[in-house]
Amino acid sequence: MKVKAPVQQGQAYRVKIVNLTYQGLGVGIYKDFPIFINNALPGEDVLTRIIRVKRHFSFGKVLKFYQQSPDRVHSIDEKYLQTGIAPLEHLKYPAQLKFKHDQVAELFKKAGLKVQVKPTIGMKKPYQYRNKAQIPVKMVKGQLETGFYKRHSHYLVPITDFYIQDPKIDQTILVVRNILRKYQIVPYNERTHRGVIRNVMVRRGRKSHQIMVGLVTRSKKLPHAEEITKAIVDKCPEVKSVIHNINLRDNNVLLGTKNRLLYGKPYIDDQLMGLTFRISLNAFYQVNPVQTQKLYSIAIKEAQLKPNQIAIDAYCGIGTISLSIAKYVKRVYGVEIVPQAIKDAKVNAKLNHIDNVKFVANRAEDQMPLWAKHGIRPDVIFVDPPRKGLAESFIKSAASVKPKKIVYISCKPATLVRDVRRFNQLGYHVTQPVQPVDQFPQTVQIESVTVLERK
CATH class of the missing domain: 3.40.50.150 (Vaccinia Virus protein VP39)
Incomplete structure (x- = not known):
C-alpha cells in the first residue's frame, strides 16, 4: 500500500533544521518526513514552501526565518547558491571546516570502522583560489552570455565574478565574452544542435601567471578565429596559449579530444612543490x-x-x-x-x-x-x-x-x-x-x- 507523504507541493510548513546533507542542504523534519531545503542551516527555525515531493523525502524553499544560526553569513550573493558555485557560502568558514570533518567521521562511524579523523585543514583566504574555469556560453535574452547553470536546469545565470576563481581568470572570461559578441559568434544550442561556441576554458598558473584560453566549439571551424585570437592576446598580455578544442558530441562531456593551436604553445607552465609542471588543455x-x-x-x-x-x-x-x-x-x-x-x-x-x-x-x-x-x-x-x-x-x-x-x-x-x-x-x-x-x-x-x- 502506497503511503501518502504528509507534505504537499506548493504548501508551506514550519520546521526546525536539524542537519546538513552532504550536498549542503538543510534537513527539516515534518511529521517524521524529511524536507531538504536550500539556504538553511542547522539550528534554524524556518517557514518552507514545498517545491517537489518524492516518495521518501521532499525539497523546500525558505520563505521566512523565525530563528537564524549564529554560523550564518548574511552578506551573500544568491547567484552562488542558485547555481551551486558556492553552496556553503552562507556558512561561516570555521563551521564549513567542522561540517567537512563531521561528514568524514560520520561515514566511517556508520560503516562500523573505528577511525580517528583530525580537524579539517583550511585556508587563510578561502575564496579566489581556483586556477581553472570551464564556463558555459549561452544566448540569454538575445545576447551571448557567460555564467553558470541554475541547479538542476539548463538555464544559464549570467555571472561576472565567480567568487571562488582567480580574479584574473574572471577578467579573462569577460574579455573573451566581449570579443565573441563583437564577432557575433553564435552559442551552441543543445536542443536544436545549432551554433558554434559551447564553453570557454581558462587556466592560470598561480606562480607563473601564465594564462591559457580554450575555446570549445560544436563545429570543426571557429569563424574569425584569427581575429578573435589576436584580440584576446592584445587585451590579455598574460595569455601565452590559445587553443580551439573541437567537441562534436551531444552529451555532457566538456572537452573534445581534438585541439587546434591558435596562438603560443599548447601548454602553460606552473610551479608546485618546488617543481615545474607543463599543463596542457586536457590535463588533470x-x-x-x-x-x-x-x-x-x-x-x-x-x-x-x-x-x-x-x-x-x-x-x-x-x-x-x-x-x-x-x-x-x-x-x-x-x-x-x-x-x-x-x-x-x-x-x-x-x-x-x-x-x-x-x-x-x-x-x-x-x-x-x-x-x-x-x-x-x-x-x-x-x-x-x-x-x-x-x-x-x-x-x-x-x-x-x-x-x-x-x-x-x-x-x-x-x-x-x-x-x-x-x-x-x-x-x-x-x-x-x-x-x-x-x-x-x-x-x-x-x-x-x-x-x-x-x-
Missing part, C-alpha cells in the same frame, strides 16, 4: 595549488618514506605526486590510463631533471602484476582516484603485490569509506588518523589523506 592538474601543497606534503609525511624504498603512483596523471615523492625514495613507478597524460609526465620529469621515475600508460590493476613479475615490488602505493573511487579489481591487484602501506588521497568520503572496508578484507587497515583538507572552500567537496598498513 589540481585546481587549488595552495591546498595541494598541504595535501601532498601531508601524504608524503604520513607515508614515512625511506631512501631505499620503491613507490608506485597509481592514477599518476601528469606526474605531480610521482615527481613530488621522487627525492624521498629510491624509485617511483607511475601508471595512468590516459596516454597523453603519460607523455606530459615524461616531459615534466625531464623539465625537473628527475631520472628515478618511470611512467607507463596502462590500467594500474593490469600494470602492477606485470611489474611484480619483473621483481618490482612496492613498499608504498599512492592512489589519488576520481570521485568514483577505486575499482574492486584495482584493490585486489594492489593488495596482491603486498606493499607495506597504501596512501589514499580521496576526493569523496563515501567512496573512501567503501574502499577502506574492501582493503580491510584483504589485510590492510587504517593505522593513523585520517586528515581532511579543504581543497574546495565554499563547496561541499572534501579531500582527505588516509594511510592503510598491511597487518
Whole structure:
C-alpha cells in the first residue's frame, strides 16, 4: 500500500533544521518526513514552501526565518547558491571546516570502522583560489552570455565574478565574452544542435601567471578565429596559449579530444612543490595549488618514506605526486590510463631533471602484476582516484603485490569509506588518523589523506 507523504507541493510548513546533507542542504523534519531545503542551516527555525515531493523525502524553499544560526553569513550573493558555485557560502568558514570533518567521521562511524579523523585543514583566504574555469556560453535574452547553470536546469545565470576563481581568470572570461559578441559568434544550442561556441576554458598558473584560453566549439571551424585570437592576446598580455578544442558530441562531456593551436604553445607552465609542471588543455592538474601543497606534503609525511624504498603512483596523471615523492625514495613507478597524460609526465620529469621515475600508460590493476613479475615490488602505493573511487579489481591487484602501506588521497568520503572496508578484507587497515583538507572552500567537496598498513 502506497503511503501518502504528509507534505504537499506548493504548501508551506514550519520546521526546525536539524542537519546538513552532504550536498549542503538543510534537513527539516515534518511529521517524521524529511524536507531538504536550500539556504538553511542547522539550528534554524524556518517557514518552507514545498517545491517537489518524492516518495521518501521532499525539497523546500525558505520563505521566512523565525530563528537564524549564529554560523550564518548574511552578506551573500544568491547567484552562488542558485547555481551551486558556492553552496556553503552562507556558512561561516570555521563551521564549513567542522561540517567537512563531521561528514568524514560520520561515514566511517556508520560503516562500523573505528577511525580517528583530525580537524579539517583550511585556508587563510578561502575564496579566489581556483586556477581553472570551464564556463558555459549561452544566448540569454538575445545576447551571448557567460555564467553558470541554475541547479538542476539548463538555464544559464549570467555571472561576472565567480567568487571562488582567480580574479584574473574572471577578467579573462569577460574579455573573451566581449570579443565573441563583437564577432557575433553564435552559442551552441543543445536542443536544436545549432551554433558554434559551447564553453570557454581558462587556466592560470598561480606562480607563473601564465594564462591559457580554450575555446570549445560544436563545429570543426571557429569563424574569425584569427581575429578573435589576436584580440584576446592584445587585451590579455598574460595569455601565452590559445587553443580551439573541437567537441562534436551531444552529451555532457566538456572537452573534445581534438585541439587546434591558435596562438603560443599548447601548454602553460606552473610551479608546485618546488617543481615545474607543463599543463596542457586536457590535463588533470589540481585546481587549488595552495591546498595541494598541504595535501601532498601531508601524504608524503604520513607515508614515512625511506631512501631505499620503491613507490608506485597509481592514477599518476601528469606526474605531480610521482615527481613530488621522487627525492624521498629510491624509485617511483607511475601508471595512468590516459596516454597523453603519460607523455606530459615524461616531459615534466625531464623539465625537473628527475631520472628515478618511470611512467607507463596502462590500467594500474593490469600494470602492477606485470611489474611484480619483473621483481618490482612496492613498499608504498599512492592512489589519488576520481570521485568514483577505486575499482574492486584495482584493490585486489594492489593488495596482491603486498606493499607495506597504501596512501589514499580521496576526493569523496563515501567512496573512501567503501574502499577502506574492501582493503580491510584483504589485510590492510587504517593505522593513523585520517586528515581532511579543504581543497574546495565554499563547496561541499572534501579531500582527505588516509594511510592503510598491511597487518
